[in-house]
Amino acid sequence: MTDGAPDRESDYIFRDRYPERTEVYRRFDDASAAARAKLRCRCDMPYGAHPREVFDLFPVADGAPLLVFIHGGYWQSLDKNRYSFVAAALVRHGFSVALPNYPLSPDAPMEGIVESIGRCLPAILSALGTSPPFWIASGHSAGGHLAATLAMTTRLPSTRLAACVPISGVFDIEPLVETSLNAALRLDRARAAKFSPIHWAPPPCFLTAIVGADETPGFLGQSQDFLEHWRRSGQNARLVSMPARNHYTILCDMLEERSEIAREVVRAAEDFRQGSRR
Numbered sequence: 001m002t003d004g005a006p007d008r009e010s011d012y013i014f015r016d017r018y019p020e021r022t023e024v025y026r027r028f029d030d031a032s033a034a035a036r037a038k039l040r041c042r043c044d045m046p047y048g049a050h051p052r053e054v055f056d057l058f059p060v061a062d063g064a065p066l067l068v069f070i071h072g073g074y075w076q077s078l079d080k081n082r083y084s085f086v087a088a089a090l091v092r093h094g095f096s097v098a099l100p101n102y103p104l105s106p107d108a109p110m111e112g113i114v115e116s117i118g119r120c121l122p123a124i125l126s127a128l129g130t131s132p133p134f135w136i137a138s139g140h141s142a143g144g145h146l147a148a149t150l151a152m153t154t155r156l157p158s159t160r161l162a163a164c165v166p167i168s169g170v171f172d173i174e175p176l177v178e179t180s181l182n183a184a185l186r187l188d189r190a191r192a193a194k195f196s197p198i199h200w201a202p203p204p205c206f207l208t209a210i211v212g213a214d215e216t217p218g219f220l221g222q223s224q225d226f227l228e229h230w231r232r233s234g235q236n237a238r239l240v241s242m243p244a245r246n247h248y249t250i251l252c253d254m255l256e257e258r259s260e261i262a263r264e265v266v267r268a269a270e271d272f273r274q275g276s277r278r
Contacts, residue, residue, distance in 0.1 A: 012218055163265075
């Protein structure tokens with residue numbers, strides 16, 4: 001790294017920086033097991049032929065809006081089962097919630113991952129049985145990237161996209177080419193740019209980009225740049241910076257009774273409802 005240049009490795013590789021990571025994951029696992037035991041849940045429903053092309057669905061009443069939440073793990077690790085607690089935080093606000101898995105690198109290239117997650121929504125809507133009045137795309141870290149790709153490429157005649165709510169998302173993949181993550185992702189700059197939503201036209205929906213105030217400069221910049229990209233297209237967008245939250249602890253907010261992230265999802269839904277009435 002030259003003086004003044006970004007340190008890409010420390011921007012995106014930071015397990016040692018946040019030693020609380022192990023305890024955070026334990027809390028997620030415990031809360032998610034409790035959510036699956038308590039809530040109505042249809043688990044491991046297929047949306048494709050790959051063993052990881054499955055989703056969990058936490059439905060509420062007919063006519064409820066749908067939120068699709070995509071897990072992170074830098075496209076090469078983790079699983080939807082760790083994040084069932086996200087459904088618990090949103091079901092209480094009247095949302096049906098779906099959590100898809102997807103194929104992982106290095107076995108799956110980025111092309112395959114993006115194509116896979118793009119297939120999940122029709123199967124989720126079919127499993128619901130009735131079309132929701134609208135849907136929201138959300139996810140954390142690499143899941144924020146996939147939520148953005150899903151929102152920006154999916155058009156359904158029966159169900160409108162209300163909002164995209166990525167949490168600590170990655171929207172420009174090109175910086176990762178310079179990091180050790182690329183050993184599994186195997187991206188060159190051209191392919192990284194191709195799958196970076198920062199270069200795509202935003203859809204006509206609200207954006208709420210959420211990021212922890214204690215995250216690395218790389219992640220803070222990703223959300224800020226994506227917000228500005230969305231606004232330049234003429235769409236409504238806001239950035240929510242959560243004090244004293246880092247890349248791992250930010251989702252701990254959704255373990256709380258008064259979750260700020262859940263409140264932002266509700267706010268995005270209400271903005272959509274009000275805009276639809278005009």
